[in-house]
Every structure is written in structure tokens, then in C-alpha cells.
Amino acid sequence: MIRQVIVMLAAVMTCSACIAQEDSAVFGPPTATDTLVVRSTTDINVFAPVMQDFLATRPNMAIAYEQWGSNDLAALSARHCASGADSADLIISSAADLQVQLVNDGCAIAYKSPATEALPTSRNWRNEIFGITEEPAVLIYNTELVAPDEVPLSRFDLIDLLRPADSRFVGRVATYDIEASGLGYLFAFMDSLQANTFGRLLEAFGRSGAVATCCSAELIDAVADGRYLIAYNVLGSYALARADKDARIGVRAPSDYTLVLSRTALIPKHSNNVGAAGAFIDFLLSGAGQTALGQARLVVKIGGADGSDFDLPGGGPSSLRPIALSPILLAGLDQHKRKIFLSQWRQNLRQK
Template sequence: MIRALLTLTLWLCLSSTVAAAEPEAVRTFGPDQPVRKITLRTTTDVNILAPAIEAFLDTQPGLAIRFEQWGSNDLYDISEADCASGKPGADLVISSGVQHVVKLVNDNCAATWVSPETTALPKDLRWRDQVWGISREPAVMIYNRALVPPEDVPRTRFDLVDLLRPAQSPYTGKVATYDIADSGLGFLFAFLDSQEASTFGALTEAFARSGAVATCCSAEIIDGVAGGRYLIAYNILGSYAAQAARDNPDLGIIAPADYTLVLSRAAYLPGREPNPTAAKLLDFLLSPGGQRALAETKLIDPITRDGGGSDETLALQRLIALGPALLVATDTMKTARFLERWRDIFAQ
């Protein structure tokens, strides 16, 4: 009875937390009167994932897909609440906040699925036959080509620190990155930097000293750099930057030469049993046809494909493995301390 009361209390708390949360965008793909319908919840922009969804629907007559685009933290909250209630609200979830997905899988919120497509993935991109990486997206620096002289373009984190070091740096107040309190992806990149980079302390000190800006999301930051409000941005998702650069030649992109984090968006099938149609969508996204569709919108970056980049480029990549090591980034005490430290940096 105590366990039941605790479960009910948790569900009520989670439900009240996410009650006000709404998806950022909703779109239905497929026929108006479908024979079947599934719900996909994701952090991926609708237009970025649309080609892959439409390619899948070409193989599935009569199927409609309700596409819900969420912020990563809100998606985690609603997924956690669904799990606690035992009533999944989505049939497939794909998130850039991969640490959140690993936590949900660890908490028994995911169904098991095994197929030729899932088993063909590298071991770092699948865990417990319940979470799978569908994309390959580098974390990059971006800059405004028209406003940043070629000699100032930072190729490494060390270069960025040097740019921000002078007291009268022209980049004071002109460097942006994710607000990690609002962005699960931004939190993950910063958290991994703190473990990986010998420059992390110097970089955060430079951010504090130079008045760097922590702000909302990929689109806002990229638009800010393209428009000159910011001159440089750090740790931006390369897929979105590459899309924007197609339309704006002034937007420059750099994969840091000291190391480049590579994200693979994490997918899982909520509930105890997988929805078979949602599992087919997952398999399609992992298939050669699905991967080609994802590559069209840069969710598969050419430099991150097996054999797709030079040996030097590939050696500098740090693929974010999907597995229990990411649970460290969801530990309540550790994340609270890290967020407090980050807020102190930007409060200066």
C-alpha cells in the first residue's frame, strides 16, 4: 500500500508539473482519414525531420503520424509522467537530450525491440535493446563571416579563450551559447566539456570575464550570429547550423580541431510493449533509405559517417555513447551543483 501511495503521489506531482507544458509545434503527416495513426514526440524541428517522415509514409499507405515538437526538458518531463502513469502518450520518442532518454530507459519506461536494423548499430549507439541512436550531429562553433576577420576565426577552444582574453576584446558580449538550465542538449554538451576539456576552466572564466550570453535555443542563437547580434557561438548543433548556412553564406561553421562532440539523437519506444508501426518507423530511420533522408537535412553529417571523413577528422570526434555513463548527467545533486556553477559564471 505504501508503494502504491508513493507511486500515486509521484504521478500526481509529475502530472501537475507537465500540465502547463505544450508542444512547440504539432503537425499531422498522412491522410485526413487514416486507417492507422501513431504519435511521434521529438525535439527535432518539424521541417528537419519531415523528409524522413514522408519517405516512410510512402511505404505505409493509410498511415498518419501526429508529429509533436517539444523542448528537451519538457519532453523529458511529460515522458516521465507518462511512464509513472503507465499510459504512454507517444508511440515513439526521439530526443537530443540523450541523457534523459537513457534515464527513462534505466527507469523501465521503454519497450524492448530487436531487428536487423537495431542490431546493426555500433554498440555505442544502442543499449539494452531499448534505446538507439539515429543521427550523427557534431557540436560546432559558428561565426559571422562578414564581421569576424579570417585571422580571428577560432579553430579550437584554446583559440576562443585567446579571443576573449584581452580586456578590450571586440568579442565582449558578442559570444553566445545555450542556456543549459533551459536546454537539455546544451546541458549535456557543457557537462561533457567539463569532463573532457583541459580548457573548460579557462573557457568558462573567459565567458564570465567577457560577458558571454547564455540564451534559449539553436534557432535564436543561429539567427543572432547570422544577423550580427552575436559574432561567435559555441557548442551549437551542427545540423541546424548547416541548414541555416545553406541560405546564408555569411554563416561560418567550425568543427573544433581539439575535439568535436558528436551527438546521436536517442530514440525509444515507450511502454511495456512496442507499437509495431512505431517500431517500423524506427527501423526505417535506421535503414539505408532512412539514413539518406536524414542526411538530406544534415542529421547525418558527412564528416561523422563511417569512413566519410579524413582519418584526422574522425580521430578528433568524441561520439556520445548511449548507455549508463550518461546517468551521471542526470544525477540530481551533480546537476544542481553544475547548474549553480554555470549560473555563477554568467551572473558575472
Template sequence: MMGLLRSLVLNAIIFAGLLSAGQAQELVKSYGPEDASETLVLRSTTDIEVFGPVVDAFLSTRPGLKIIYEQWGSNDLYELSRKECRDGASVADLVISSGVHQMVKLVNEACAAAYSSRQTAALPEALRWRNELWGITREPAVIIYNRDLVPEQDVPRTRFDLLDLLRPAGSPYAGRVATYDIERSGLGYLFAFSDAREASTFGALQESFGRTQAVSTCCSADIIRNVAEGRYLLAYNVLGSYAQGYQVSDDRIGIVLPSDYTIVLSRALMIPKTSTHFERAAEFLDFLLSDAGVFALRKALLISPMLDTEDGSEAETLSSTALRPISLSPALMVALDKLTRETFLRRWRSTFPAP
């Protein structure tokens, strides 16, 4: 079973790296019988082969149901969802996104249907908002490195360690540190914006990235693969679930949960108010929050074992006070305020000027 999981995750990440960051859905796959009496449309930013086994686990209890899974980039999914909300279009029955700030905005614009159940009520308040948005995963933002090329004494355990690596003139890490391009990646923008609000080190990191010609690029797959292959030595703020998925089949990838603080993302699920299969969509949500759904999400590494203090994995144990979960709340909408976003992006462009 683990071998199959490793193969699925690795294939998903390699495939995602081949996809362009174009303005369209990246992939579509159908699950369940072709002659099903009901069909749900699920749109998600999660790599389709990573989330597919979770869909299969749900459908194993719903033999007469089919799910059409559409994989999207977070920015494109947000814009499409807003348009369909304004137009009253009945297309998607479920939307799941890593761009949780964008999801909060959609809920605030009255694009979501309300739902409450025993499972949703059991979620911590930080993972549910207005009974219209729910956090279903638990994934850390990590630092990754090439185990073959980065000496153990250089592995940064904190942001201060990373700053120290980049400080010397002629640092061997100049030009070989990567992070998300926050203009192209809604998740990257969210992580960077969370960093800026979390600690004073963000400004120093931006200065160091700019001075040492760090690289910003579009997506987890591209970053992780290039660290494994040695084009980059380190990468900052990478989604830990994908990094761990790659690591189980390629041990050149090392993973660090920064001990000064580690941001934790919970992908957000929304049932659009225009859903034509509301009851089935609610059943899927309840499944994800049930013991069986949590088990499926854990197998897919979307509830990260790296955050289990008793796990005994390579990643060092973090104090609970070092974890910084991103709460689903109206405070996230500040990140999408037009003036705030443009100011933040302008500062980012000065760090990573276009070639």
C-alpha cells in the same frame, strides 16, 4: 530538390526562433491520410520541418498509416515522458530526443519497450543500449561565426584559439559570444557537461565567458540567427546540423568543427512501453536505420556531411581521434544526479548571472 531542402530548413529554424521556451509542445503536424486505419504519435525535439521529410519518406511505403508529430523542448519532453511512464498513460508511440542523457534515464526507469532486428543489431554498441534505446542521427557540436565581421585570422579552430580571442583586455569579442543556456536547454546542458568531462579547457572557457560577459540563450535558432545578423560574432557548442541548415540559405554563417575535439550527438529514439502501436513504431525505427532512412536523414542534414572526411566541404577534415561521440550508456545518468546537476548549474550561474 536542394532548393526545397534549403527553404524547409531555413523556415524551420526561423520558426523555431519565434517559439517561446514555454512549458508546452511547440508545434503539432499531421502526416498521412486523415482516414488512415492506424495513427502513430511521434514526439520529438527535432524541428518539425526538418524531420518532416523523413516522416514523409517513411509514409510513402505505408499508405494506410498516419503520424501525428509533436515538437517539444527537451526538458519538457523528458518530464512529460516520465509522468506518462509513471501513470501508465498510452499516448506517445515514439519519442526522439537530443537530450540523450534524459533518454537513458527514462530507459533506466523501465519506460521503454525492448526491440531487436537486423537493423538495430547492425548499430555500433555506442548507439544502442539494452535493445531499448537507439541513436539515429550524427550531428557535431560546432563553433559558428559571422563571416562578414570576424577576420579569417581570428576564426577559432580550437578551444584554445577561442580562449586567446577572449583573453586581451578590451577584446572586440567581449559581450558578443553566445552559447546555450544550459538550464533551459537539455541539449545545452548535455554539451556543457560533456565538455567538463572531456577536457581541462572547460573551466578556463567558463572563466573567460564570465569575464567577457558572454551571452547564454535558449536555442539553436536564436543563436544562429543572431550570429548571422551580427548581434553575436561567435557562438560555441551550437548544434551543427541546424547551423549547416541555416548556412545553405545564408552564407554569413561560418562553421568550425574544433580540431582539439568535436562532440558528436546521436539523437536517441525510444518506443515507450505503453505504445499501442508497437509494431508500427518498430517499423519506423527499422526504416530510419535502413539505407532509405539514412538517405532521408542525410538529406535533412541530421546525419551531417561535415563529418564525412571525403566530403571536401569548407569544414576542415578532422582526424577520427578528434571526434567524441556521446555514447548511449548508463554513464550519462551521472549528468542527471541531483547533487551533480545542482553543483554544475551553480557553477554555471556564477558564469552567467541573471540580469
């Protein structure tokens, strides 16, 4: 079984017609008789301990894990939905809007369990897609190059930092390239719905030469190296995981409002191992699974001013804006609206 999975992964990686896969690995014993194929946007090194905890009591199971970019994963999943071939057993993605689109297009199997039914409605849509994590969109900064009194606590502070023509932050602020990053697009689109600061923020980005670049790892690396002083809307789970090891990275949840993403899981309609996929979802939503996700920084607690007993300081519970799993997310994927939104974005941010 493991050999068959490895051959399948190799075929996906070498096929010239396939979309590019980022990485892959197999977890579990070589004698496993049951294999769960998971395709996900989550970095392997981040998610590996969670999978190992799940497999600890399942000696006959293995997980063949494939890491993808969010846009490529959505495109691949849609293609496999249409063809019925080479389907994963479980798809986990940070691009909740693209996952909702797959569900809306009839590409997921309904699944019910006590764990899924206990979820709030914002994290369970049609019993076909489930929010398994809580991850804020945060501001990060270089602690060695940004003075404590310069750290922006809100979007208003960030706009003020960029307002002076001679600001030392000109050309030193970055965010996601929302054309390349499905997660970046989702955060930017939700920003446009949440607050009247969005237009002012875009204007400030344009005036100050803010940079759009590809992905979480690149943004965090560039801030740590001092190429950028601040990065906006970075996924908090990855930022905190890096900050745990690198004192140069400071993390702050914006106090005006903080978007909170739930990384989503769905069982594709052509899954060959629905039982194992459902068992993994139940584990991820269980106390043990949430603890494992918290240890991986994929469940993040946001505190008040003092930040006590929380993973990072911010505006507290009243400032949280969860991104609900609902058809509202499809609005940002409408091709006409997307074209206008991207055009507005390009006018204000330079691509790296």
C-alpha cells in the same frame, strides 16, 4: 483515426496542467487507418521530409507529430510512464541523457531487429534506446563580421580570442542556457568530462561577458543578425541547415575534439503502436533513412583540413568524441552534481 489524434493533440495543447508543446502536425492521407504518434525535439520543418519518405510506401499510415523542448518532453514522458495515459508511440530526442534516464527508470520497451543489432554499442543500449543520427557540436560565426584569420578552429583559439581585456568579442559570444536547454546541459557536461580546457573556457566566458540563451534557433538567428559574433556548442545539424540558406553563417567543427550527438529513439512502455514504431526505427537506420536524415542535415560528415567530400571542416575522424548511450550519462543528472555544476555555470555566464 486522424480526427481522434487531432482531438488528442488539442487536449494536450489546451490542458492547463500540461507542459507546453511547441508545435504539432499530422502527415499522411486522411484515409489512413493506422496512426503513429511521435513526440520529438526535432523541428517539424527539418524532420518532415524524413517522415514523408517513410510514409511514401505506406498509404494506410499517418504520423501525428508533436514537437517539444527536450526538458518538457522528458518530464511529460516520465509522467506518462507512471500513469500509463496519453503515451506516445515513439519518442525521439536530442537530449540523450534524459532519454537514457527514461530507459533506466523502466519507461521503454525493448526492440530488436537486424537494423538495431547492426548499430555500434555506443548507439544501442539494452536494445531499448537507439542513436539514429550523427550531429556534431560546432562553433558558428558571422562570416561578414569575423575575419577568416579570427575564426576559432579550436577551444584554445576561442579562449585566446577572449583573453584581451579590449577584445572586440567581449559580450559578443553566446552559448546555450543549460538550465533551459537539455541539449545544452548535455554538451556542457560532456565538455567537463572531455578536456582540461573546460575550466579555462568557463573562466574566459565569465571574464568576457559571454551570454547564455535558450536554443539553437535563437543562437543561430543572433549570430546571423550580428548580435553575437560567435556561438559555441551549437548543434551542427541546425547550423548547417541554416548555413545552406544564409551565407552569413559559418560553421566549424573544433579541431581539438568534437562532440558527436546521436539523436535517440525509444519506444515508451505504454505505446499503442509498437509495430509501427519499430518499423519507423528500422527505416531511420536503413540506407534510405540515413540518406533522408543526411539530406535533412541530421547525419553530418566531418572532414580534415581541406574539408573535401565532407559537410564541414574540422579535425577529422581522430578528433570525434561520440556521446555514447550508457549509464555514464546519468552522472550529470544526479541532483547534487547538477546543482554544483549549474552553480559553477551561473557564476561565469550571464543569462539573456
